[in-house]
Amino acid sequence: MTPIDLRSDTVTRPTPGMYEAMRAAPLGDDVLGDDPTVRLLCERLAALFGKPAACFVPSGTMANLCAVRALTNPGDEILLHRDGHVYHYESAGFAAIAGCAPAFIDSPDGIFGPEALAPLIRPRSPHFAPASLVVIENTHNRAGGVVWSLAQVAAVSAEARRLGLRVHLDGARIWNASVKTGVPVASFAAHADTVACCFSKGLGCPVGSAVLGEVEVIERVLRSRKMFGGAMRQSGMLAAAALYAIDHHIDRLAEDHANARIFAEAIAGAPGLHVDMQRVQTNMVFFDLDPALGSAGDFCDRLERSGVRMLPAGPRTIRAVCHLDVNKAQVEHAAATVSSAARAT
Numbered sequence: 412m413t414p415i416d417l418r419s420d421t422v423t424r425p426t427p428g429m430y431e432a433m434r435a436a437p438l439g440d441d442v443l444g445d446d447p448t449v450r451l452l453c454e455r456l457a458a459l460f461g462k463p464a465a466c467f468v469p470s471g472t473m474a475n476l477c478a479v480r481a482l483t484n485p486g487d488e489i490l491l492h493r494d495g496h497v498y499h500y501e502s503a504g505f506a507a508i509a510g511c512a513p514a515f516i517d518s519p520d521g522i523f524g525p526e527a528l529a530p531l532i533r534p535r536s537p538h539f540a541p542a543s544l545v546v547i548e549n550t551h552n553r554a555g556g557v558v559w560s561l562a563q564v565a566a567v568s569a570e571a572r573r574l575g576l577r578v579h580l581d582g583a584r585i586w587n588a589s590v591k592t593g594v595p596v597a598s599f600a601a602h603a604d605t606v607a608c609c610f611s612k613g614l615g616c617p618v619g620s621a622v623l624g625e626v627e628v629i630e631r632v633l634r635s636r637k638m639f640g641g642a643m644r645q646s647g648m649l650a651a652a653a654l655y656a657i658d659h660h661i662d663r664l665a666e667d668h669a670n671a672r673i674f675a676e677a678i679a680g681a682p683g684l685h686v687d688m689q690r691v692q693t694n695m696v697f698f699d700l701d702p703a704l705g706s707a708g709d710f711c712d713r714l715e716r717s718g719v720r721m722l723p724a725g726p727r728t729i730r731a732v733c734h735l736d737v738n739k740a741q742v743e744h745a746a747a748t749v750s751s752a753a754r755a756t
């Protein structure tokens with residue numbers, strides 16, 4: 412039996428329609444600048460996000476790194492959430508490659524207010540690293556797919572501008588935030604200098620992310636992409652998948668959100684499992700285990716033997732993510748498997 416794979420929304424396979432779009436896409440050489448499908452994707456994205464320019468890159472990690480590098484100078488400080496993807500999951504590229512130091516923002520749910528910024532800005536002096544950038548992550552991955560409202564983004568962005576900081580929006584799952592709130596992605600993007608978005612998460616593409624911003628900023632992004640080895644040749648094949656996903660896979664994210672809620676509600680009553688329902692806002696569910704249930708790693712191993720895949724997200728925390736390749740019945744089955752694993756211990 413094929414396992415029900417809830418490890419991440421990155422595990423999806425292209426749908427038949429997406430494969431067909433990839434097969435049919437006109438191709439060129441994007442490093443030479445003439446792949447028509449990549450060009451079309453960049454135009455579509457620029458219009459969708461209300462930004463003058465876009466750059467297609469292989470991964471969200473590269474999108475964030477190119478953006479950070481475009482908006483900072485080596486030796487700058489960047490303000491970021493301690494649980495943010497840029498700090499937690501990107502192998503410190505912002506430090507190793509962009510040459511930036513982190514100034515941490517802490518909050519329980521990945522969201523912070525404008526008042527978090529000023530205390531981290533140090534006096535202008537040759538002693539101190541100048542802060543130049545703040546990173547916002549919407550939806551916030553490690554907080555459980557928590558959504559920043561437009562008002563929250565706007566407030567932090569206004570304060571950042573007042574303090575002379577630029578703003579990068581890590582929007583790997585910005586479409587989840589948009590579908591959840593009904594706010595167009597362009598409205599979120601209006602409060603950021605750069606936006607990174609991913610097609611290989613909820614949108615179901617095999618590969619691909621993008622960075623959006625002003626023309627001069629995207630010129631810098633293009634240089635970094637080349638330097639990092641991320642400039643691709645007949646990448647129109649991948650851009651075609653992204654275009655297909657923009658047309659067909661955005662609205663359906665609401666199903667993933669509904670399935671995550673179904674899963675969370677179904678396991679909430681099981682002995683020894685704890686879910687913070689406040690944080691179940693989009694397609695992710697993080698739940699904690701009582702010590703009697705053993706470690707998250709062992710619990711995931713037991714689930715794996717029952718045909719259900721999830722990832723440990725901490726010593727006693729497990730993450731389940733709903734996506735295009737799991738339907739309601741499979742999510743219900745996964746919840747029943749988790750509940751009976753908890754009862755059996």
Ligand SMILES: *Cc1c(COP(=O)(O)O)cnc(C)c1O
Pocket residue numbers: 469470471472473475496497548550551552581583584609611612620
């Ligand atoms: C997945 C993710 C990224 C990028 O990850 P890649 O695996 O490099 O595509 C960036 N930010 C957030 C919040 C993510 O969840």
